[in-house]
Amino acid sequence: MSEPGWVKDAIFWHVFPLGALGAPDTRDDEDPLAGPDGIAHRLPDLIGWLDHLLAIGCNGLLLGPVFSSYSHGYDTLDHFSVDSRLGDEADLIELITACHERGIKVGLDGVFNHVGRGHALVADRLDDPSTTFFEGHSGLVNLDYPAASPLVAEVLTYWSERGVDCWRMDAAYAMNPATWQTILPPVRERFPELYIFGEVIHGDYPAIVAESGFDSVTQYELWKATWSALNDANFYELEHALARHASFLETFIPQTFVSNHDVTRIASRLTDRRHLVHAVALLALVPGTPSIYYGDEDGFTGTKYERLGGDAEIRPQLPASPAELSELGRGLRARYQELFGFRRRHRWLHDAHLEVIELTNTLLALRLTPREEAAAPVYLALNIGDEQARVGDRDVRAHDIAYWADQA
Structure with missing residues:
Protein backbone atom coordinates (compact mmCIF):
# COMPACT_ATOMS: atom_id res chain seq x y z
CA MET A 1 0.00 0.00 0.00
CA SER A 2 1.54 3.25 -1.13
CA GLU A 3 -0.44 5.89 0.77
CA PRO A 4 1.47 8.45 2.89
CA GLY A 5 1.83 7.63 6.58
CA TRP A 6 -0.33 10.52 7.77
CA VAL A 7 -3.38 9.06 6.02
CA LYS A 8 -3.64 6.34 8.68
CA ASP A 9 -5.05 9.00 11.01
CA ALA A 10 -6.98 11.00 8.40
CA ILE A 11 -10.66 11.79 8.86
CA PHE A 12 -11.90 14.47 6.47
CA TRP A 13 -14.66 17.04 6.80
CA HIS A 14 -15.90 17.39 3.23
CA VAL A 15 -17.23 20.83 2.27
CA PHE A 16 -18.72 22.11 -0.98
CA PRO A 17 -17.51 25.74 -0.74
CA LEU A 18 -19.72 27.39 -3.36
CA GLY A 19 -22.81 26.10 -1.57
CA ALA A 20 -21.57 26.18 2.03
CA LEU A 21 -20.45 29.82 1.73
CA GLY A 22 -23.55 31.07 -0.07
CA ALA A 23 -21.98 31.98 -3.41
CA PRO A 24 -24.27 33.01 -6.29
CA ASP A 25 -25.25 30.19 -8.65
CA THR A 26 -23.25 31.64 -11.57
CA ARG A 27 -20.57 34.26 -12.07
CA ASP A 28 -23.12 36.38 -13.95
CA ASP A 29 -25.44 36.66 -10.95
CA GLU A 30 -25.26 39.74 -8.75
CA ASP A 31 -22.99 39.12 -5.77
CA PRO A 32 -23.69 41.36 -2.79
CA LEU A 33 -20.30 40.56 -1.25
CA ALA A 34 -18.20 41.33 -4.34
CA GLY A 35 -15.87 44.30 -4.10
CA PRO A 36 -14.99 46.75 -6.89
CA ASP A 37 -12.65 44.12 -8.34
CA GLY A 38 -15.52 41.60 -8.54
CA ILE A 39 -14.05 39.37 -5.83
CA ALA A 40 -16.04 38.16 -2.82
CA HIS A 41 -13.70 36.98 -0.07
CA ARG A 42 -15.76 34.07 1.29
CA LEU A 43 -13.12 31.36 1.75
CA PRO A 44 -11.68 32.77 5.01
CA ASP A 45 -15.12 32.26 6.59
CA LEU A 46 -14.27 28.55 6.76
CA ILE A 47 -11.52 29.34 9.27
CA GLY A 48 -14.28 29.90 11.81
CA TRP A 49 -15.39 26.29 11.28
CA LEU A 50 -12.03 24.62 11.90
CA ASP A 51 -12.62 24.16 15.63
CA HIS A 52 -15.93 22.49 14.78
CA LEU A 53 -14.10 20.20 12.35
CA LEU A 54 -11.68 19.21 15.09
CA LEU A 63 -12.82 21.05 -0.34
CA GLY A 64 -15.06 20.81 -3.37
CA PRO A 65 -14.19 22.96 -6.40
CA VAL A 66 -12.45 26.26 -5.64
CA PHE A 67 -11.04 27.16 -9.06
CA SER A 68 -12.51 29.73 -11.40
CA SER A 69 -15.68 28.43 -13.03
CA TYR A 70 -18.94 29.69 -14.49
CA SER A 71 -21.45 27.90 -12.26
CA HIS A 72 -21.17 24.80 -10.04
CA GLY A 73 -17.39 24.56 -10.02
CA TYR A 74 -17.02 21.58 -12.33
CA ASP A 75 -17.09 23.79 -15.44
CA THR A 76 -13.59 25.08 -14.75
CA LEU A 77 -12.37 28.16 -16.61
CA ASP A 78 -8.91 28.53 -15.08
CA HIS A 79 -7.17 26.01 -12.82
CA PHE A 80 -4.64 28.61 -11.64
CA SER A 81 -7.11 31.11 -10.19
CA VAL A 82 -9.58 30.87 -7.32
CA ASP A 83 -13.23 31.38 -8.19
CA SER A 84 -14.00 35.07 -7.65
CA ARG A 85 -17.20 34.10 -5.81
CA LEU A 86 -14.98 32.47 -3.17
CA GLY A 87 -12.03 34.84 -3.11
CA ASP A 88 -8.53 34.88 -4.50
CA GLU A 89 -5.31 32.93 -4.13
CA ALA A 90 -4.37 34.80 -0.96
CA ASP A 91 -7.67 33.70 0.63
CA LEU A 92 -7.05 30.06 -0.23
CA ILE A 93 -3.50 30.21 1.12
CA GLU A 94 -4.79 31.88 4.29
CA LEU A 95 -7.22 28.99 4.77
CA ILE A 96 -4.53 26.38 4.09
CA THR A 97 -2.19 28.10 6.55
CA ALA A 98 -4.88 28.25 9.23
CA CYS A 99 -5.51 24.53 8.74
CA HIS A 100 -1.86 23.60 8.95
CA GLU A 101 -1.44 25.65 12.13
CA ARG A 102 -4.08 23.40 13.69
CA GLY A 103 -2.65 20.16 12.29
CA ILE A 104 -5.39 19.88 9.65
CA LYS A 105 -4.57 18.50 6.19
CA VAL A 106 -6.17 20.15 3.15
CA GLY A 107 -7.53 18.43 0.05
CA LEU A 108 -8.68 19.99 -3.22
CA ASP A 109 -11.00 18.76 -5.95
CA GLY A 110 -9.00 18.05 -9.12
CA VAL A 111 -11.44 18.49 -11.98
CA PHE A 112 -9.39 17.26 -14.94
CA ASN A 113 -11.67 15.04 -16.99
CA HIS A 114 -13.60 18.01 -18.35
CA VAL A 115 -13.67 21.81 -18.21
CA GLY A 116 -16.05 24.65 -18.96
CA ARG A 117 -16.62 25.92 -22.48
CA GLY A 118 -14.57 29.04 -21.80
CA HIS A 119 -11.40 27.19 -20.76
CA ALA A 120 -8.40 28.04 -22.93
CA LEU A 121 -7.73 24.39 -23.76
CA VAL A 122 -11.11 23.86 -25.41
CA ALA A 123 -12.38 27.28 -26.50
CA ASP A 124 -10.96 26.92 -30.01
CA ARG A 125 -12.41 23.48 -30.72
CA LEU A 126 -16.05 23.75 -29.67
CA ASP A 127 -17.21 23.55 -33.30
CA ASP A 128 -15.04 20.53 -34.03
CA PRO A 129 -17.40 17.55 -34.57
CA GLY A 139 -21.27 22.99 -20.76
CA LEU A 140 -18.68 20.37 -19.79
CA VAL A 141 -16.12 19.72 -22.52
CA ASN A 142 -13.95 16.61 -22.22
CA LEU A 143 -10.22 17.22 -22.23
CA ASP A 144 -8.02 15.40 -24.74
CA TYR A 145 -5.25 13.21 -23.36
CA PRO A 146 -2.30 12.96 -23.49
CA ALA A 147 -2.37 16.55 -24.80
CA ALA A 148 -3.78 17.83 -21.49
CA SER A 149 -1.34 15.89 -19.28
CA PRO A 150 1.26 18.67 -18.99
CA LEU A 151 -1.41 21.13 -17.81
CA VAL A 152 -2.67 18.73 -15.12
CA ALA A 153 0.85 18.09 -13.85
CA GLU A 154 1.47 21.84 -13.74
CA VAL A 155 -1.75 22.48 -11.81
CA LEU A 156 -0.98 19.74 -9.26
CA THR A 157 2.51 21.13 -8.79
CA TYR A 158 1.37 24.75 -8.52
CA TRP A 159 -1.13 24.18 -5.72
CA SER A 160 0.88 21.49 -3.95
CA GLU A 161 3.68 24.04 -3.69
CA ARG A 162 1.18 26.24 -1.88
CA GLY A 163 0.46 23.62 0.75
CA VAL A 164 -2.21 21.27 -0.62
CA LEU A 184 1.55 11.54 -11.38
CA PRO A 185 5.09 10.06 -11.13
CA PRO A 186 7.02 13.37 -11.33
CA VAL A 187 4.47 15.07 -9.08
CA ARG A 188 4.80 12.33 -6.49
CA GLU A 189 8.58 12.47 -6.71
CA ARG A 190 8.45 16.13 -5.73
CA PHE A 191 5.62 15.78 -3.20
CA PRO A 192 5.91 12.26 -1.76
CA GLU A 193 3.41 13.01 1.04
CA LEU A 194 0.52 13.81 -1.32
CA TYR A 195 -2.58 11.67 -0.87
CA ILE A 196 -4.40 11.14 -4.18
CA PHE A 197 -7.69 9.32 -4.64
CA GLY A 198 -10.04 9.01 -7.57
CA GLU A 211 -3.23 1.11 -13.22
CA SER A 212 -3.64 4.76 -12.24
CA GLY A 213 -1.13 5.05 -9.41
CA PHE A 214 -3.79 6.50 -7.11
CA ASP A 215 -3.60 5.79 -3.40
CA SER A 216 -7.30 4.99 -3.26
CA VAL A 217 -10.73 5.35 -4.85
CA THR A 218 -14.17 6.21 -3.50
CA GLN A 219 -16.06 3.27 -2.03
CA TYR A 220 -19.47 3.62 -3.69
CA GLU A 221 -20.26 -0.09 -3.30
CA LEU A 242 -18.20 -5.83 3.45
CA ALA A 243 -16.62 -9.01 2.09
CA ARG A 244 -15.69 -7.08 -1.06
CA HIS A 245 -14.40 -4.26 1.11
CA ALA A 246 -12.24 -6.68 3.08
CA SER A 247 -10.72 -7.93 -0.17
CA PHE A 248 -9.92 -4.37 -1.26
CA LEU A 249 -8.08 -3.81 2.01
CA GLU A 250 -5.47 -6.33 0.93
CA THR A 251 -4.21 -3.92 -1.75
CA PHE A 252 -5.46 -0.40 -0.88
CA ILE A 253 -7.50 1.46 1.73
CA PRO A 254 -10.78 2.73 0.23
CA SER A 259 -22.94 11.27 1.98
CA ASN A 260 -21.17 13.57 -0.42
CA HIS A 261 -21.89 16.50 -2.74
CA ASP A 262 -23.34 14.24 -5.46
CA VAL A 263 -25.81 12.05 -3.56
CA THR A 264 -28.87 12.36 -1.33
CA ARG A 265 -27.79 12.96 2.25
CA ILE A 266 -27.86 9.93 4.52
CA ALA A 267 -30.48 11.52 6.84
CA SER A 268 -32.84 11.81 3.87
CA ARG A 269 -31.88 8.49 2.29
CA LEU A 270 -32.77 6.41 5.35
CA THR A 271 -36.45 5.61 5.87
CA ASP A 272 -35.97 5.23 9.63
CA ARG A 273 -33.87 7.94 11.27
CA ARG A 274 -33.15 5.63 14.20
CA HIS A 275 -30.72 3.93 11.87
CA LEU A 276 -28.57 7.01 11.30
CA VAL A 277 -26.33 5.86 14.13
CA HIS A 278 -25.82 2.52 12.36
CA ALA A 279 -24.56 4.30 9.25
CA VAL A 280 -22.31 6.55 11.33
CA ALA A 281 -20.90 3.57 13.21
CA LEU A 282 -20.01 1.84 9.96
CA LEU A 283 -18.32 4.98 8.67
CA ALA A 284 -16.38 5.45 11.90
CA LEU A 285 -15.27 1.90 12.66
CA VAL A 286 -15.06 0.01 9.37
CA PRO A 287 -11.55 0.25 7.88
CA GLY A 288 -11.02 3.01 5.34
CA THR A 289 -10.21 6.70 5.04
CA PRO A 290 -13.52 8.33 6.00
CA SER A 291 -15.00 11.69 5.10
CA ILE A 292 -17.92 13.35 6.88
CA TYR A 293 -19.96 15.53 4.55
CA TYR A 294 -20.53 18.92 6.15
CA GLY A 295 -23.77 19.08 8.11
CA ASP A 296 -24.26 15.31 8.29
CA GLU A 297 -22.99 15.47 11.86
CA ASP A 298 -25.94 17.75 12.67
CA GLY A 299 -28.54 15.76 10.75
CA PHE A 300 -28.74 17.99 7.68
CA THR A 301 -31.22 16.63 5.15
CA GLY A 302 -31.26 17.04 1.39
CA THR A 303 -32.39 15.12 -1.66
CA LYS A 304 -30.52 14.93 -4.97
CA TYR A 305 -32.75 15.44 -8.00
CA GLU A 306 -31.83 14.56 -11.58
CA ARG A 307 -32.62 17.97 -13.06
CA LEU A 308 -31.07 21.40 -13.50
CA GLN A 317 -25.23 27.27 2.98
CA LEU A 318 -23.72 26.89 6.43
CA ARG A 330 -26.61 18.18 19.19
CA GLY A 331 -27.51 14.59 20.03
CA LEU A 332 -26.37 13.23 16.68
CA ARG A 333 -23.23 15.35 16.82
CA ALA A 334 -22.43 13.74 20.16
CA ARG A 335 -22.69 10.28 18.57
CA TYR A 336 -20.26 11.35 15.84
CA GLN A 337 -17.84 12.61 18.49
CA GLU A 338 -18.20 9.42 20.50
CA LEU A 339 -17.71 7.06 17.56
CA PHE A 340 -14.90 8.92 15.86
CA GLY A 341 -13.26 9.45 19.25
CA PHE A 342 -13.26 5.67 19.66
CA ARG A 343 -11.67 5.36 16.23
CA ARG A 344 -8.96 7.83 17.24
CA ARG A 345 -8.13 5.65 20.24
CA HIS A 346 -7.87 2.63 17.95
CA ARG A 347 -6.03 4.13 15.00
CA TRP A 348 -5.20 0.70 13.61
CA LEU A 349 -8.84 0.43 12.49
CA HIS A 350 -7.75 2.30 9.37
CA ASP A 351 -6.52 -0.93 7.76
CA ALA A 352 -7.80 -3.62 10.12
CA HIS A 353 -8.77 -7.15 9.18
CA LEU A 354 -12.54 -7.31 8.89
CA GLU A 355 -14.81 -10.31 9.39
CA VAL A 356 -18.53 -10.82 9.94
CA ILE A 357 -19.20 -13.01 12.98
CA GLU A 358 -23.01 -12.73 13.34
CA LEU A 359 -25.52 -12.30 10.53
CA THR A 360 -29.29 -12.23 10.16
CA ASN A 361 -31.56 -9.90 8.22
CA THR A 362 -31.56 -7.49 11.13
CA LEU A 363 -28.37 -8.25 13.09
CA LEU A 364 -24.80 -7.82 11.93
CA ALA A 365 -21.69 -8.13 14.06
CA LEU A 366 -18.11 -7.47 12.98
CA ARG A 367 -14.76 -8.37 14.47
CA LEU A 368 -11.92 -6.02 13.58
CA THR A 369 -8.35 -7.07 14.31
CA PRO A 370 -5.09 -5.17 13.84
CA ARG A 371 -2.73 -6.19 11.08
CA ILE A 384 -32.16 -2.93 13.33
CA GLY A 385 -34.71 -5.37 14.68
CA ASP A 386 -37.56 -4.69 17.08
CA GLU A 387 -36.12 -6.95 19.78
CA GLN A 388 -32.97 -6.80 21.85
CA ALA A 389 -30.22 -9.06 20.50
CA ARG A 390 -27.11 -10.58 22.03
CA VAL A 391 -23.62 -10.85 20.56
CA GLY A 392 -21.22 -12.81 22.74
CA ASP A 393 -21.75 -11.43 26.24
CA ARG A 394 -23.09 -8.08 24.99
CA ASP A 395 -26.68 -6.96 24.72
CA VAL A 396 -27.58 -4.86 21.70
CA ARG A 397 -30.79 -2.92 22.13
CA ALA A 398 -33.43 -2.83 19.43
CA HIS A 399 -32.63 -0.32 16.68
CA ASP A 400 -29.26 0.47 18.26
CA ILE A 401 -25.58 -0.38 18.10
CA ALA A 402 -22.92 -1.70 20.45
CA TYR A 403 -19.16 -1.54 20.08
CA TRP A 404 -16.32 -2.48 22.35
CA ALA A 405 -12.68 -3.49 22.53
CA ASP A 406 -11.95 -7.02 23.70
CA GLN A 407 -10.14 -6.78 27.02
CA ALA A 408 -9.38 -10.50 27.27
Missing part, protein backbone atom coordinates in the same frame (compact mmCIF):
# COMPACT_ATOMS: atom_id res chain seq x y z
CA ALA A 55 -14.43 18.83 17.70
CA ILE A 56 -16.23 16.13 15.74
CA GLY A 57 -12.99 14.17 15.36
CA CYS A 58 -11.76 15.27 11.94
CA ASN A 59 -8.26 16.40 11.07
CA GLY A 60 -8.66 17.02 7.34
CA LEU A 61 -10.59 19.57 5.27
CA LEU A 62 -11.62 18.22 1.88
CA SER A 130 -14.92 15.30 -32.76
CA THR A 131 -15.34 17.29 -29.53
CA THR A 132 -17.08 15.29 -26.80
CA PHE A 133 -18.96 16.42 -23.71
CA PHE A 134 -19.07 14.90 -20.24
CA GLU A 135 -22.17 12.71 -19.87
CA GLY A 136 -23.95 14.77 -22.51
CA HIS A 137 -23.66 18.12 -20.70
CA SER A 138 -22.89 20.73 -23.35
CA ASP A 165 -1.89 17.81 0.97
CA CYS A 166 -4.51 15.81 -0.91
CA TRP A 167 -6.25 15.62 -4.29
CA ARG A 168 -9.61 14.10 -5.11
CA MET A 169 -9.61 13.33 -8.83
CA ASP A 170 -13.10 14.08 -10.06
CA ALA A 171 -14.79 11.76 -12.56
CA ALA A 172 -11.79 9.42 -12.58
CA TYR A 173 -14.20 6.69 -13.66
CA ALA A 174 -14.56 8.45 -17.03
CA MET A 175 -10.82 8.43 -17.77
CA ASN A 176 -8.42 5.72 -18.84
CA PRO A 177 -6.62 4.88 -15.57
CA ALA A 178 -3.30 4.57 -17.40
CA THR A 179 -3.52 8.28 -18.26
CA TRP A 180 -2.49 9.11 -14.71
CA GLN A 181 0.79 7.28 -15.14
CA THR A 182 1.80 10.03 -17.58
CA ILE A 183 1.00 12.69 -14.94
CA GLU A 199 -13.79 9.31 -7.84
CA VAL A 200 -14.77 5.85 -9.06
CA ILE A 201 -18.38 4.67 -8.91
CA HIS A 202 -18.16 1.13 -10.23
CA GLY A 203 -15.64 -1.21 -11.79
CA ASP A 204 -12.59 -3.13 -10.68
CA TYR A 205 -11.39 -0.89 -7.86
CA PRO A 206 -8.05 -2.65 -7.19
CA ALA A 207 -7.19 -2.70 -10.90
CA ILE A 208 -7.99 1.01 -11.26
CA VAL A 209 -5.81 1.85 -8.27
CA ALA A 210 -2.94 -0.22 -9.67
CA LEU A 222 -20.18 0.17 0.49
CA TRP A 223 -22.06 3.50 0.43
CA LYS A 224 -24.92 1.96 -1.53
CA ALA A 225 -25.07 -1.21 0.54
CA THR A 226 -25.12 0.77 3.79
CA TRP A 227 -28.34 2.69 3.22
CA SER A 228 -29.95 -0.01 1.11
CA ALA A 229 -29.43 -2.75 3.70
CA LEU A 230 -30.66 -0.49 6.51
CA ASN A 231 -33.78 0.46 4.57
CA ASP A 232 -34.60 -3.06 3.41
CA ALA A 233 -33.68 -4.86 6.66
CA ASN A 234 -31.31 -6.99 4.59
CA PHE A 235 -27.92 -7.25 6.24
CA TYR A 236 -27.00 -9.99 3.77
CA GLU A 237 -26.54 -7.26 1.17
CA LEU A 238 -24.26 -5.35 3.52
CA GLU A 239 -22.33 -8.51 4.37
CA HIS A 240 -21.62 -9.04 0.67
CA ALA A 241 -20.32 -5.47 0.31
CA GLN A 255 -12.07 6.26 0.75
CA THR A 256 -15.36 5.82 2.63
CA PHE A 257 -18.42 8.05 3.07
CA VAL A 258 -22.16 7.94 3.72
CA GLY A 309 -30.34 22.74 -10.03
CA GLY A 310 -31.04 19.35 -8.52
CA ASP A 311 -27.99 19.56 -6.24
CA ALA A 312 -29.18 22.60 -4.30
CA GLU A 313 -30.60 20.72 -1.31
CA ILE A 314 -27.46 18.67 -0.75
CA ARG A 315 -25.12 21.68 -0.99
CA PRO A 316 -26.70 24.15 1.47
CA PRO A 319 -24.79 29.22 9.24
CA ALA A 320 -22.47 32.16 9.90
CA SER A 321 -20.77 30.18 12.67
CA PRO A 322 -21.03 26.80 14.44
CA ALA A 323 -22.74 28.56 17.36
CA GLU A 324 -25.79 29.00 15.11
CA LEU A 325 -26.23 25.30 14.42
CA SER A 326 -29.59 23.97 15.56
CA GLU A 327 -29.84 22.44 18.99
CA LEU A 328 -31.74 19.63 17.30
CA GLY A 329 -28.48 18.30 15.90
CA GLU A 372 0.48 -5.35 12.90
CA GLU A 373 -0.08 -3.72 16.28
CA ALA A 374 -0.37 -5.77 19.47
CA ALA A 375 -3.92 -4.73 20.33
CA ALA A 376 -7.14 -6.47 21.30
CA PRO A 377 -9.87 -6.86 18.68
CA VAL A 378 -12.72 -4.38 18.35
CA TYR A 379 -16.31 -5.48 17.85
CA LEU A 380 -19.23 -3.64 16.26
CA ALA A 381 -22.80 -4.93 16.43
CA LEU A 382 -25.73 -3.40 14.55
CA ASN A 383 -29.31 -4.29 15.46
